[in-house]
Amino acid sequence: MTGRGVVIVGASVGGTRVAAALREAGYAGALTLVDPDPDAPYDRPPLSKQILAGDWDAARASLGDPEEWGATRYVAAAAGLDPAARLLRLDDGTRLGYDRLVLACGAAPRLLPGMPLGGVHVLRTLADCHGLRADLDRIGDGRLVVVGGGFIGAEVASTARARGIDVTVVEAQPAPLSGLLGEDVAAELSLLHRDNGVRLLCGTSVAGLVGGVSVTGVTLTDGTTLPADAVVVGIGVRPATGWLADSGILLDTDGGVLCDEYCAADADHTVYAVGDVARCHDPLLGRHVRVEHWTNAVEQAAVVARAIAGPDPEPYRHEFFVWSDQYGGKITLLGRPGPGDETDVVRAGGPRRRFAVAYRRGARLTAVLTVNWPKALVVARRSMATRGDADDVVGSWKNL
Structure with a gap:
């Protein structure tokens, strides 16, 4: 020993x-x-x-x-x-x-039935990344199906789309991240996929993978079969x-x-x-x-x-801050939205989708989502650190 x-x-x-x-x-x-x-x-x-x-x-x-x-x-x-x-x-x-x-x-990573199968990938390790990158090189401008529209799936879709690959994202929820963000906000966020030429199929799951040695398609629970030259599984x-x-x-x-x-x-x-x-x-x-x-x-x-x-331990206090880089922009979530939270959405002008969402319980600000709007995040961080109320941060966004 x-x-x-x-x-x-x-x-x-x-x-x-x-x-x-x-x-x-x-x-x-x-x-x-x-x-x-x-x-x-x-x-x-x-x-x-x-x-x-x-x-x-x-x-x-x-x-x-x-x-x-x-x-x-x-x-x-x-x-x-x-x-x-x-x-x-x-x-x-x-x-x-x-x-x-x-x-x-x-x-x-959670797997789909029928895995492993050639051309079907998860993304957890550096070796996974190298294997997926080699497959994206192989398929050129072919067809990639991403199963799961969470942060990892969305980032892979964004990276593949930038390479000119035809990308379809399959998401079981009504919209990606709707369990975390709420359906209305998640639906707004999902428009980023459409804006960038990615096909998004929601409210359906994968029934099975099609192919012998390598994948050739993905069959959905609604009976649709999607042709696929490669598949990425990001289901948690x-x-x-x-x-x-x-x-x-x-x-x-x-x-x-x-x-x-x-x-x-x-x-x-x-x-x-x-x-x-x-x-x-x-x-x-x-x-x-x-x-x-x-x-x-x-x-x-x-x-x-x-x-x-030692000698003076401090207890864990999680701020809950998440970020994701997608389609050349950045999405951030500060705080943890609750199922009963109300939302205020403020949209900014510009050539691409840019908005911020304040989650509130009464006057109290509980969480903030920002999409391609760094200044809105700075305002939100300051407000949450001083326990400012939701009206204050929404008003500040409108004045940016």
């Missing part, structure tokens, strides 16, 4: 931020990073945009070298955990002891925590690790979780939440590093 010190399972943004923050806080003990991805550590947001488009070399997405933090790196997957013995088992047979364990193991992810099933670590129904407000998963605060796997208690909401966004992983990594390095 080797190890002790802090062992971090996962070398994406959450895990690497924990390692860097621990060293910055003066932690001098052993650090170990465990990740089965031989290309790690790298940042994921560029995978659906700059790297897929060929505008960036993958080196620009690097999150650093574990040697910078004096960390030992194992290219292996976590396979089992014994919290009582403080022992982590890897799939190559290695056993690592630890004083503190950080679960930053991320999530795995599932926390990569199956290996924790017999560990005693508490998981929720979707596999998220249940944590307190310090991101600790056990009473002794020896096991922590960050990023896509962590369902942490939010004292402001009074419930546990799991957030699958970059900023959340960064915030939780800072909380965990402070809790381990």
